[in-house]
Amino acid sequence: MIPKILVTGSGGQLGKCIKDLDEGLLNIQYVNSSELDITNKRQVECFFEKNKFDWCINCAAYTAVDKAESDYETAFKVNVQGAKNLAESCKEYRVKLVHVSTDFVFDGASNKPYKEVDDTNPIGAYGDTKLDGENEIAKILNEHFIIRTSWLYSEHGNNFLKTMLRLSRDRDQLGVVGDQIGTPTYAKDLAKAILHIIENDLSDYGIYHYSNNGVASWYDFAKAIFDITNSSIQLNNITTAQFPTPAKRPHFSVLDKTKTEITFKLEIPYWRDSLIAAIQNIKNE
């Protein structure tokens, strides 16, 4: 039987990437923030009571990293209370939950890729609320997949790729930090991995890491974008100290995907290959 799937926060970039992959063969209901506010417990309960689902993919989140520092309350409501509301309703109505989390649950002090079992220690409000959200889900619901990803970009919404493309049109030169290391992830690749879990009805519940393969600094990421698009902008490799932001970001947040690759039998694309594909998709729009 085809599973019935709910996608919350479907107006965001990950939600839209899932929709892009949906060829009508799956039974997916998409709800954006105005159709279902995950912070509204009563609304979530009523929604789950009225509609029967086998899976819920939670793409809803507060993702404004800098803004979260001065608006912790809203970030907490969405990333913690919202995650808790969904987990509670999933438990009550026997729905399996795929929830998305972040590399920003780590402090970045490591010098080797982070495994799922490694100690977390967020250094900013966004990462803090995302970690609390993970913990709420794990407390309430056994049937969950928490997928930590990093540096998401796509043709949809606001993201680093689209910011760089815009700045390359507006500016002659640009400074981008070279001392924050992680891995860019095409949201469409993540969307495929999530649908792979559901289509194969996997049940090895728990926390998993998924990013594209390889390692890059934000500077490397920007450099690749400008190389691929033949941009003539002058790109300067700067330090975090030269680009002050309200939120601290981890200096190193590469995720170890061994558990994901083995358990899900997934081949994960290298970040530069996916970037080329994403830029091509933007050009074709």
Ligand SMILES: NC(=O)C1=CN([C@@H]2O[C@H](COP(=O)(O)OP(=O)(O)OC[C@H]3O[C@@H](n4cnc5c(N)ncnc54)[C@H](OP(=O)(O)O)[C@@H]3O)[C@@H](O)[C@H]2O)C=CC1
């Ligand atoms: N973006 C990134 O670089 C990374 C993201 N992640 C995680 O991946 C997931 C998807 O991120 P991404 O698609 O980029 O995020 P987006 O910011 O693009 O989308 C988030 C969506 O959540 C919706 N939303 C916010 N509040 C609520 C609410 N109360 N009820 C329902 N929906 C709500 C937003 O709707 P509206 O706009 O209407 O408020 C928006 O459409 C998130 O869990 C994020 O933490 C992890 C690592 C990197």
Ligand SMILES: Cc1cn([C@H]2C[C@H](O)[C@@H](COP(=O)(O)OP(=O)(O)O[C@H]3O[C@@H](C)C(=O)[C@@H](O)[C@H]3O)O2)c(=O)[nH]c1=O
């Ligand atoms: C725009 C810009 C950013 N930067 C730096 C700031 C920052 O350190 C880094 C990335 O900036 P952004 O604000 O685009 O991305 P940021 O919001 O930090 O991205 C994070 O978002 C959340 C949601 C996550 O979960 C993380 O995995 C990560 O993707 O690049 C520059 O150095 N120069 C620039 O011109």
